Structures are given as C-alpha cells and as structure tokens.
Amino acid sequence: MQLALSSRDKLLLFCLLTLGLVSASASTIPTYFGKLNSEHLWLTHLTLELLSIFVSVSIVAILFQRLDKTHSRFTNTVIFSFSAIALLDFIHALSYQGMPVFVTESSTAKAIFFWLSARSLEVIAMFAIAFRVKLPGTKLVWLFAAIGLVAIVA
Structure with missing residues (x-):
C-alpha cells in the first residue's frame, strides 16, 4: 500500500522532521559548551x-x-x-x-x-x-x- 502525499503534506512533514532534528541537536548544546575550556x-x-x-x-x-x-x-x-x-x-x-x-x-x-x-x-x-x-x-x-x-x- 502506497501513501500519496500532496506537496503541502510533504512540505509539512519535512518542516516537522527538520524541527525535530534541530530540537534534538539544540538540547545537547548547553552541556557541550558548558564543558569547553578556553584552550x-x-x-x-x-x-x-x-x-x-x-x-x-x-x-x-x-x-x-x-x-x-x-x-x-x-x-x-x-x-x-x-x-x-x-x-x-x-x-x-x-x-x-x-x-x-x-x-x-x-x-x-x-x-x-x-x-x-x-x-x-x-x-x-x-x-x-x-x-x-x-x-x-x-x-x-x-x-x-x-x-x-x-x-x-x-
């Protein structure tokens, strides 16, 4: 069975996936930069x-x-x-x-x-x-x- 998505649905799905990936990446930033030293x-x-x-x-x-x-x-x-x-x-x-x-x-x-x-x-x-x-x-x-x-x- 194949799903037929409209262009609008594909764009919405792409935006949601991108937002999810950015959110997941951004959640690690404070801990990563907190461990940095000036060296x-x-x-x-x-x-x-x-x-x-x-x-x-x-x-x-x-x-x-x-x-x-x-x-x-x-x-x-x-x-x-x-x-x-x-x-x-x-x-x-x-x-x-x-x-x-x-x-x-x-x-x-x-x-x-x-x-x-x-x-x-x-x-x-x-x-x-x-x-x-x-x-x-x-x-x-x-x-x-x-x-x-x-x-x-x-």
Missing part, C-alpha cells in the same frame, strides 16, 4: 566557520553545475558574492587567535576585520540580489574577480 575554543570556532564556508561553497558549486545550461547574468552576482564570502570566512577562521600563523600573526583584531569584511560583503550581496543586479560576463570571470577582491582585501 580548545579555536577548534569549536573553526568547526562552526567551516560549516558556513561549506554552505557558501555549495551555493557556488550548485550554480556552476546548473542542469538547464541557460546563462543568467543574475547567477554571476551570486557566484561573485558567495565566492568572496567563503574566502573571507576562510581567512577569518585561519586568523582567529590560537590558530597557527597565517601570513601575519593571528589575533582577535585580524579575525574581526575579516569577519566584518565578509558580513559587509554579505549585506551588499543581499541588496544586489534583492535588486536583481546582473553582472555581465561568464561565471569563471566572476569567480576569479572574487578571488582578486579577496586578495586585495587580504
């Missing part, structure tokens, strides 16, 4: 930053591998923005105090600079996406433009 805080920070970097890189990878093969200049805006955000977050994670030397000595001020740079770019990107700013050219050009921007900022 290993850099490891927790790096783990959480890598999660956000993974999300940004995933967005770029999905847009690079679109199945419909149509070229939308709007995707260039997203590729440029999230590539730069991922790189800035990566440099931020490596600049956090307690991490090994990355170009210059790691410090809180250096990590905050790269974090604020990434968040500022994120705000600009959200406005550009909201106003449907279209960047001409190919996806690869804007990927390298993001790398160039981060190289200038770094």
Whole structure:
C-alpha cells in the first residue's frame, strides 16, 4: 500500500522532521559548551566557520553545475558574492587567535576585520540580489574577480 502525499503534506512533514532534528541537536548544546575550556575554543570556532564556508561553497558549486545550461547574468552576482564570502570566512577562521600563523600573526583584531569584511560583503550581496543586479560576463570571470577582491582585501 502506497501513501500519496500532496506537496503541502510533504512540505509539512519535512518542516516537522527538520524541527525535530534541530530540537534534538539544540538540547545537547548547553552541556557541550558548558564543558569547553578556553584552550580548545579555536577548534569549536573553526568547526562552526567551516560549516558556513561549506554552505557558501555549495551555493557556488550548485550554480556552476546548473542542469538547464541557460546563462543568467543574475547567477554571476551570486557566484561573485558567495565566492568572496567563503574566502573571507576562510581567512577569518585561519586568523582567529590560537590558530597557527597565517601570513601575519593571528589575533582577535585580524579575525574581526575579516569577519566584518565578509558580513559587509554579505549585506551588499543581499541588496544586489534583492535588486536583481546582473553582472555581465561568464561565471569563471566572476569567480576569479572574487578571488582578486579577496586578495586585495587580504
């Protein structure tokens, strides 16, 4: 016997499952963070930053591998923005105090600079996406433009 679920029912089921998993995960957070000492805080920070970097890189990878093969200049805006955000977050994670030397000595001020740079770019990107700013050219050009921007900022 097969259950036929409507799209609305599937969405509701997905939301309930997600809420359940988030609730189960969140219930362990206070006990986990209560046992942390400042010696290993850099490891927790790096783990959480890598999660956000993974999300940004995933967005770029999905847009690079679109199945419909149509070229939308709007995707260039997203590729440029999230590539730069991922790189800035990566440099931020490596600049956090307690991490090994990355170009210059790691410090809180250096990590905050790269974090604020990434968040500022994120705000600009959200406005550009909201106003449907279209960047001409190919996806690869804007990927390298993001790398160039981060190289200038770094």
